[in-house]
Amino acid sequence: MGCATTTIKISSILLNTLLALLSIATIVLIAINTGSVPDEWDVPAYIIFALVILFAIIGCVAALRESICLTVTCGVFLLLLSLLQVAITIIILNDRDVQNGIAIVEDAWDHDKIDALQMEYKCCGKDSSQDYILLNRQIPLSCYEGQNDADANNIYNEGCSVKLQRYYARETLSVAVTSWITAVLEVVCFMLAVLLAINFRNKQRRMQF
Structure with a gap:
């Protein structure tokens, strides 16, 4: 059981780190490639990816400290952010301003x-x-x-x-791809957070006896 918990903990830390780095890269991509995201979605995109970075870092801290509360909180928020991110990405792709x-x-x-x-x-x-x-x-x-x-x-x-239409379509696609990958990682990190929380709780129960 201890070996399984350690494996999940290490996987969680590595994937949360990768998630934070990918989110940073996406923010830079949006900032550099002006027009890759419609103007009205610039700020929401920055906010979402900034929150992903925040909770990815919290996820690493939670795994290291074996905190059930932090792990559950991080997992839930990452799941919610992934759903929001998928919804916004779909809206941007469907309503892309070809003009x-x-x-x-x-x-x-x-x-x-x-x-x-x-x-x-x-x-x-x-x-x-x-x-x-x-x-x-x-x-x-x-x-x-x-x-x-x-x-x-x-x-x-x-x-x-x-x-120019082709250029903006290409840049939008590149941001969309990184967004999809980030969303998948968020879901995986959520699943790992659930497993970690269960393992941490079981560990605490065993220590009480």
């Missing part, structure tokens, strides 16, 4: 800031280089690879709206 990229391109186009986007994302116009032709405007150098318009083949074929 996000379009809005950025439209704003850049209206304020003559499209050149920066075209060079960064290797795109041309809102939908294509035809946007310039239809307006009788010269296609800017930012629409060409290396800003070299000597060769017509150097022109970027894709519009910036498509490029």
Whole structure:
């Protein structure tokens, strides 16, 4: 029984540590990749992952101290956070604002800031280089690879709206994947917390006799 308890305790500490590190990595990912999560979900995401880090640390402390109360508290909160996290991830994926990229391109186009986007994302116009032709405007150098318009083949074929939508969709997916993995770890840590609490209680009972 003692060997089993030790194994579960070590597993709990290791997985809670991994959970905390993964949550930190997810927070950094959201912060660095602006637009990976819709603006209205930025703060909730930070709060949830910060709480996961907190309770993962509490889980490690609870396992080391063999505290039944802390172990149960940590396990319950991790389970609740995993359910909340899954719900929010599903909402974000289902309600992903596909207009996000379009809005950025439209704003850049209206304020003559499209050149920066075209060079960064290797795109041309809102939908294509035809946007310039239809307006009788010269296609800017930012629409060409290396800003070299000597060769017509150097022109970027894709519009910036498509490029940015794809970029944000990819970044959203990367955050979603880490969120799913974190949620799974939370459930596993919850199960380990339940097993630990049972083992700690049994150990206390044996010590009373």
